Amino acid sequence: MTDLTLRTGAPRLAVEHSAVEELRGPLLVLRGTTGVGWDEYAQIRGDGDGGAVRHGLVLEVDRDLAVVQVLEGTEGLTRGTTHARFSGTPLHVPVGTGWLGRVCNGRGEPVDGGPPVSGRHRAPVAGHPLNPVRREPPSQPVITGISAIDALTTLVRGQKLPIFSVAGLPHLELAAQVAAQATTGAEGFCVVFGAMGLSHADADAVRATLDDRLAAGELLLLVNTADDPVVERTLTPRIALTVAEHLAFECGRHVLVVLADMTSYAEALREVSTARGEMPGRRAYPGYLYSDLASLYERCGRIRGRDGSVTILPVVTMPAGDITHPVPDLTGYITEGQVVLSPEMHARGIYPPVDPLQSLSRLMRHGAGPGRTREDHLELAAQLLAALARARQARELAEIVGASALSGTDQYYLELATELERRLVDQHPGERRSLEDTLERCWQVAEILPRRELTMLSARVLAARDGG
Amino acid sequence: MGRELSVVDGGRAGPDGRSPAGSVLRVSGPLVEVGDLPDVAIAELVALGPNGLPGEVVAIRGATVSVQAYEYTGGLAVGSPVQALGRPLSARLGPDLLGGVFDGLLRPLATAGTWLGVTAGTGPGSGAGAGAKDRTWQWRPRVVPGQVVTAGTVLGTVPDVGAVEHRVLAPPGTGGEVSWVADAGRYTEAQPVVCVGRTSVRLTELWPVRRPRPVTARRLADQPLVTGQRVLDAVFPVALGTSVAVPGGFGTGKTMLLQQIAKWCSADVIVYVGCGERGNEMADVLDELAALADPRTGRRLSERIVVIANTSNMPMMAREASIYTGVTVAEFYRDMGHDAVLIADSTSRWAEALREFGSRSGAMPTEEGYPAALASALAAFYERAGRVQTLGGVDASVTIVGAVSPPGGDTTEPVTAHTQRSVRSLWNLDRALAYARHYPAVGWSGSFARDVDRLGAWYAAHGDPDWARRRARVAGLLAEADRLTDLAELVGAGSLPGHERVVLLAGRLLREGVLQQNALSANDAHCTAAKTAALVDAVLAAVDECDLLVEGDVTATEIEEVDFSPLLRAAQDTGPDDAAGVRERGTRMLAVLGGLR
Numbered sequence A: 001m002t003d004l005t006l007r008t009g010a011p012r013l014a015v016e017h018s019a020v021e022e023l024r025g026p027l028l029v030l031r032g033t034t035g036v037g038w039d040e041y042a043q044i045r046g047d048g049d050g051g052a053v054r055h056g057l058v059l060e061v062d063r064d065l066a067v068v069q070v071l072e073g074t075e076g077l078t079r080g081t082t083h084a085r086f087s088g089t090p091l092h093v094p095v096g097t098g099w100l101g102r103v104c105n106g107r108g109e110p111v112d113g114g115p116p117v118s119g120r121h122r123a124p125v126a127g128h129p130l131n132p133v134r135r136e137p138p139s140q141p142v143i144t145g146i147s148a149i150d151a152l153t154t155l156v157r158g159q160k161l162p163i164f165s166v167a168g169l170p171h172l173e174l175a176a177q178v179a180a181q182a183t184t185g186a187e188g189f190c191v192v193f194g195a196m197g198l199s200h201a202d203a204d205a206v207r208a209t210l211d212d213r214l215a216a217g218e219l220l221l222l223v224n225t226a227d228d229p230v231v232e233r234t235l236t237p238r239i240a241l242t243v244a245e246h247l248a249f250e251c252g253r254h255v256l257v258v259l260a261d262m263t264s265y266a267e268a269l270r271e272v273s274t275a276r277g278e279m280p281g282r283r284a285y286p287g288y289l290y291s292d293l294a295s296l297y298e299r300c301g302r303i304r305g306r307d308g309s310v311t312i313l314p315v316v317t318m319p320a321g322d323i324t325h326p327v328p329d330l331t332g333y334i335t336e337g338q339v340v341l342s343p344e345m346h347a348r349g350i351y352p353p354v355d356p357l358q359s360l361s362r363l364m365r366h367g368a369g370p371g372r373t374r375e376d377h378l379e380l381a382a383q384l385l386a387a388l389a390r391a392r393q394a395r396e397l398a399e400i401v402g403a404s405a406l407s408g409t410d411q412y413y414l415e416l417a418t419e420l421e422r423r424l425v426d427q428h429p430g431e432r433r434s435l436e437d438t439l440e441r442c443w444q445v446a447e448i449l450p451r452r453e454l455t456m457l458s459a460r461v462l463a464a465r466d467g468g
Numbered sequence B: 001m002g003r004e005l006s007v008v009d010g011g012r013a014g015p016d017g018r019s020p021a022g023s024v025l026r027v028s029g030p031l032v033e034v035g036d037l038p039d040v041a042i043a044e045l046v047a048l049g050p051n052g053l054p055g056e057v058v059a060i061r062g063a064t065v066s067v068q069a070y071e072y073t074g075g076l077a078v079g080s081p082v083q084a085l086g087r088p089l090s091a092r093l094g095p096d097l098l099g100g101v102f103d104g105l106l107r108p109l110a111t112a113g114t115w116l117g118v119t120a121g122t123g124p125g126s127g128a129g130a131g132a133k134d135r136t137w138q139w140r141p142r143v144v145p146g147q148v149v150t151a152g153t154v155l156g157t158v159p160d161v162g163a164v165e166h167r168v169l170a171p172p173g174t175g176g177e178v179s180w181v182a183d184a185g186r187y188t189e190a191q192p193v194v195c196v197g198r199t200s201v202r203l204t205e206l207w208p209v210r211r212p213r214p215v216t217a218r219r220l221a222d223q224p225l226v227t228g229q230r231v232l233d234a235v236f237p238v239a240l241g242t243s244v245a246v247p248g249g250f251g252t253g254k255t256m257l258l259q260q261i262a263k264w265c266s267a268d269v270i271v272y273v274g275c276g277e278r279g280n281e282m283a284d285v286l287d288e289l290a291a292l293a294d295p296r297t298g299r300r301l302s303e304r305i306v307v308i309a310n311t312s313n314m315p316m317m318a319r320e321a322s323i324y325t326g327v328t329v330a331e332f333y334r335d336m337g338h339d340a341v342l343i344a345d346s347t348s349r350w351a352e353a354l355r356e357f358g359s360r361s362g363a364m365p366t367e368e369g370y371p372a373a374l375a376s377a378l379a380a381f382y383e384r385a386g387r388v389q390t391l392g393g394v395d396a397s398v399t400i401v402g403a404v405s406p407p408g409g410d411t412t413e414p415v416t417a418h419t420q421r422s423v424r425s426l427w428n429l430d431r432a433l434a435y436a437r438h439y440p441a442v443g444w445s446g447s448f449a450r451d452v453d454r455l456g457a458w459y460a461a462h463g464d465p466d467w468a469r470r471r472a473r474v475a476g477l478l479a480e481a482d483r484l485t486d487l488a489e490l491v492g493a494g495s496l497p498g499h500e501r502v503v504l505l506a507g508r509l510l511r512e513g514v515l516q517q518n519a520l521s522a523n524d525a526h527c528t529a530a531k532t533a534a535l536v537d538a539v540l541a542a543v544d545e546c547d548l549l550v551e552g553d554v555t556a557t558e559i560e561e562v563d564f565s566p567l568l569r570a571a572q573d574t575g576p577d578d579a580a581g582v583r584e585r586g587t588r589m590l591a592v593l594g595g596l597r
């Protein structure tokens, strides 16, 4: 056991409690705990654990009872031989650049053979709400090197933009590729990757993709695998964000936090909620799922007068592809747009299978364009999306009346849709495209249309294209 | 306590232990159960634990008092002391509101720290910063000693705060002879400026947020709130002093629409409540408001707005309070004689806070876990809208605009369903329209406006006798075009008779040329009533001309091939109040169509 979480904020004389009232699923109920505060962190020792320590959080204090959620689960604990020591404060973790280059489990303990991560400062994993008047509106891009994202749904520093996907699609590959190659062009960009509920094969693949960046000391990887304790997953994104906030707002770094898969996180939350006998909401997810997810996603942003930023890219798999399922639905209500992966495009062999029409970066107009990416970017993106929408209509029409009955102009649009997938969206999983390359591809696709159809491009942008 | 709380100061006693004190029995997130507080009343404020976290009594069962806490309760332990403060959750209403940003309990955020809930590095504590206690305000009296006044009488004004006149009134419940008036000059909010009978009136007053402020009489709501959004002003209008709900799934444009209304609607004062929504959105809207000029006053738009920002990561129960705080502030300005609009984004997050608390306190749940009181709470909230005669005898209003975020876009869910029954207008945002980037995505089939007849009469009496006819035609054409579109999908548009194809064309011209409005375009972000009328008239005139043409020997296909872009681009190409420019483009369009004969 490392001392990672041993020392917490302002310690109080720790008292040992061992009057176990109940052990059930992830919950440990102790009696005689008067004085223990809500949301306190506890260390739990079971005689059978061979000295290993489990970690607990107080979910409720009621008269002389305390309900503790045990991150490792209660398996193997017995009534007579379990001891809990309460820390007097909420759970804190060390913060600082010491995390970069490390691989840890979902609780932040190293699994890379290195020493425990330490840091001069510690911060509570729950974080604090950022005063909205101190927020600086996001205004600069993160370049992911993925054309479909950079060109049409630009990721903006300080934004939260989820990838909505379906089981079987390459969302993990995409998330790992973004984590491996994203940049802001500035010094000190770094990535925190929180993986939850991944199979070992997936975890290995992610790790392989991220190896170079890890070696360069630009990345922290936290991995909770499918066979790790489920409840631990409720902690993983919080550690990731706590570390990221410090790197961003105290060290001035631009930090990208990738969280995959948030559906596994929500399932862990549901498990705790069900064990507590809480009132189930839609599909048995707890009624506070919105607020809980918001307490994570709202940790992105920028602060007035400070340099860094936290950008969050969560991956959400939609069970049965259902976008109205509570996890994607509530995510959509919190995040600032979405990148949607399409099973049809995947079937056509397009990687990444990003559907541009369903995808939207709500902050793109703030993070792209003159002074941010390039003068022509926003117009070009709007033109391509409008053309794609028209192509989709034309395709539907063609299904009724036959492609040959379409007007010549509509034929151009159909060609544009095909070429947009082939030349712009499709790229190699190891390929990092420069913004220039991406925008040049946009032009090539747009110019499939006759000039008169390019109504969303201003005269100035067109002239610049012709001149250059 | 390490902070200053407008909501807890001035109670029965400070947190020094001399007041009635109880102790914590149970803590489960925002729910705190307290024992040994015998005399406490429902809705009374309490200070919880050594840090004095604010909380409100919501239930009393035997010797156990249930409290909803307004701040993070981490560290609060069984046995922690609790003080009753002897008065209900109240908002401090004063001249610092306009242009300011506050949390759900109306504590100023500008003076709070970067991270909320941190006091000097020691865990939970302060939510928001102090009100500027020693700040002084300009005072200009309007009464003299000896004058007899009643509640609502204007006693004086505070010039130069915000874009509307700030009037200091004799508070509800006061009246009689003015015994003393402070000279014109600068005063702090705590200094008396007038004595009415034996009551000292200050520049700031406290009002319990859950209690509607009294009025003399309710008035018929018969004049429009002009929103500057064409689909609303022309098709689904809202009367000043009524209420409207805006349900829509994520990304359908609720926030954009509400922000547009905040910026451009015809009211005097806007109270914008960000209730459980995004921090970045609040930062963005604050920046925009500070940058934009109010077309009516020439001053910054932010000077007519009070922003209450209780984002989704801020304490959940303050979200519940923020709706009431907001409507209380709106009533405060109404009582001064202004037309105030309360905008709440999103009421669903408020309802969720109710549900969350209900489930923790073991309340018997009804539909989808919401407490049984949800329907009546919603109805009572929307009832605080109204056009009234104030205590001071003037006409003024509070209009409520509330966003609703139905889970999965399912409008049969309880919050949407109950809200629909409580409001006069409904702007239903349609996911299909939003997906097709038709903004604002107000669907014409699912929306309603129950005051259309009354508002038509108002327009007729105020220089626009055609408003009602115009609206009826637009609504009729849109519905008919939808019906024919369905039909055309089965049989092919080509097999429809000519005048039906003109209806399809009319639907398109109305949708693209009138209803769609780009919030990001300087010309089109808002639109005066005159320009809206001109646009609708131009489209209807073109449609009439097309009807005549197909009755003659021009084919529908020939008409469909006409380039309608002058009409479709008229909104974008002319300034926000350039009705003449629109009419000129309409005339040009008619000439082009006439050329087909």
Ligand SMILES: Nc1ncnc2c1ncn2[C@@H]1O[C@H](COP(=O)(O)OP(=O)(O)OP(=O)(O)O)[C@@H](O)[C@H]1O
Binding pocket: A332, A333, A334, A361, A362, A363, B248, B249, B250, B251, B252, B253, B254, B255, B256, B257, B405, B439, B440, B517, B518, B519, B520
């Ligand atoms: N009137 C408009 N003009 C231009 N774009 C719009 C308009 N309305 C909405 N949009 C687009 O739709 C996006 C989402 O709109 P908005 O944030 O208002 O949705 P919402 O309904 O509030 O979603 P949520 O429930 O997730 O908060 C905007 O970022 C913008 O890109």
Ligand SMILES: [Mg+2]
Binding pocket: B254, B255, B256, B277, B345
């Ligand atoms: Mg919104």
